[in-house]
Amino acid sequence: MSALFSPITLRGLTLSNRIMVAPMCQYSAENGEANDWHFTHINSLALSGAAVFCIEATAVEAIGRITPGCLGLWNDATEAALKPILASVRKHSKAAVVMQLAHAGRKASSHKPWDGGQLIPISEGGWQTEGPSDVPHKESEAAPRALDDSGLKRIRDAFVAAAQRTARLGIDGIEVHCAHGYLLHQFLSPISNKRTDQYGGSLQNRMRFPLEVFDAVRAAFPHDKPVGLRVSATDWIEGGWDLPQTIEFAHELKKRGVDWIDVSSGGVSPLQKIPLGPGYQVPLAQAVKEATGVTTIAVGLITEAKQAEEIVASGKADMVALARGFLYDPRWGWHAAAELGGEVSAPPQYWRSQPSTQKALFGATSFGTR
Template sequence: MCMYSSQDGFATDWHLVHLGSRAVGGAALVLTEATAVVPEGRISPHDLGIWKEEHIDGLKRITKFITAQGSVPGIQLAHAGRKASHHRPWDGGAAILPKEENGWQTVAPSAIPFSDDNPVPHALSLQEIENVIDAFEAAARRSLEAGFKVIELHAAHGYLLHEFYSPLSNQRTDKYGGSFENRIRLLLEVTERVRKVWPGELPLIVRISATDWTEGGWTGEDSVALAKELKNRGVDLIDCSTGGNVPRASIPVGPGYQVPYAEQVKQQAGIPTAAVGMITEARQAEEIVASGQADMVLLARELLRDPYFPMHAALELGAEHQWAPQYERAKPRQ
């Protein structure tokens, strides 16, 4: 199960997940999302970051609190690429131009803007790509020092790592472009460098967009092939989202619409997966896991609507869970 919220001035998305793996012993995982590995990797000027040593002490306060509540702290490392330098959604979400207040130059595999009303990103040089890889490795090291126990690499939703592996946004002709092997190279190199400093006994998750929902783009079959490579590099679970790399994609949104991709990757790549996307009911989530379509369900917006969803779901499904002491008096009795 997953709890997602955002806080003004501390733009962090929180996931509360029951991760049924031996690595975290079935404890709840609290995951901060979209934590930028470099300043220019922020989606907005308000995003959380972990690009310098000074960030560690503040994050330690968070991980210590999470741990004290009997949960496991995790962090999502991200670089927004050409989708960086935007206003927050509740402030309109428009791009902030480099010369505007709080704006900066965005980067990407190729000088292709996300949409007509977005600025043209700077195409990364080989040395700049190496700098990005270094930044992810350094962020992973800082994450460990800050007390996090799980890392998720954000390679979905049209952010930098997704931009590289999708042919719709990558038109490079060097070793990072063209063939499938070249386009996935950056994500594999980032994964290898992160795993180099991230202990083998601690989980490493990768979030991907399993399809671009656009002709000529990334496909489910591509995701299976990528997942096999990630598995060989020490990734423990693939978080299967979709889309986000191009505007106006034709997406058949509906209850559980992304679950088939989690099932496809799980079955064909032989790696545990998480399902996401319009999963709003306890029995719906239970069926996804019980039927073997995925190993985990992550809930996001449903927990904005109902922050107590895990408690309500436990009651509905007849599961026992620990209540916070101050809530015990409200616990339903037989």
């Protein structure tokens, strides 16, 4: 039996396989509101064969967007825009849906990647960014405003409100975004956090705000639904956030009932030196899993079915998440099942696509047309 296509339970959510469609920013929302692009994107990949689809980084307040085109969940309009999309997913797919809640911090107010991705000055329609300290992401950029106590409370409350909206939408789980150089990662990393109060300096202090946010989200979301967290396990910079600190962070999250840790890396500085290669972040997930026993998700240049199978079967991680792989092959999960002898769910309209060599790829013994 394929390990990749074996079930896994996350709190009250049981998944039929160990594959997640990773959260992928689409930079295509309007005033934070999902639209027809998101309808097409989400509904397509909800039929990919992955047991769970994670909605892209969703800003908990308007100034927490990476770009003006980023998805949000901070008011009634942004909540309402997601309802028809989710209704369609539920009608046609058995995939679970998770939402990644996020705040970009000092990396907000940026152009879309295909427009250069650089900071948008306030004079050109951008906005004042915020962070743990008044340290810019790049030396040439305007500095963020260091968050004071009222700002920290405002953001905690925004995560809570977004978690409550997520629950109202009937979404199956939440992933708190604490990676890729965005706000919560900025608090963890000595590169971006130069505070001298209770939220800066020591590891315990730098972990404090991300843990407060996690606790607040966990308390605001239904107890039987899972809450996980994505972390950058290393900044890939000497003197920055690293794997030993990540393991300590994971221990603290385990005490708080985290349901999974999605282990990524990098993003806090343009000076990072990332050793890219197939599965280059898998050892980071493996280290977190072995040190803490927390359910882990491996990400990063996982593209082949046998590669994903080996990661799960060998115990390096409990699940895998693919992003670009699904953009290139929206039926990656089907093809992996065919290769590994697994089984996926597919709508009956698509059953006739089953290869003649696969008798039960879709869990159906027979089908046909007349």
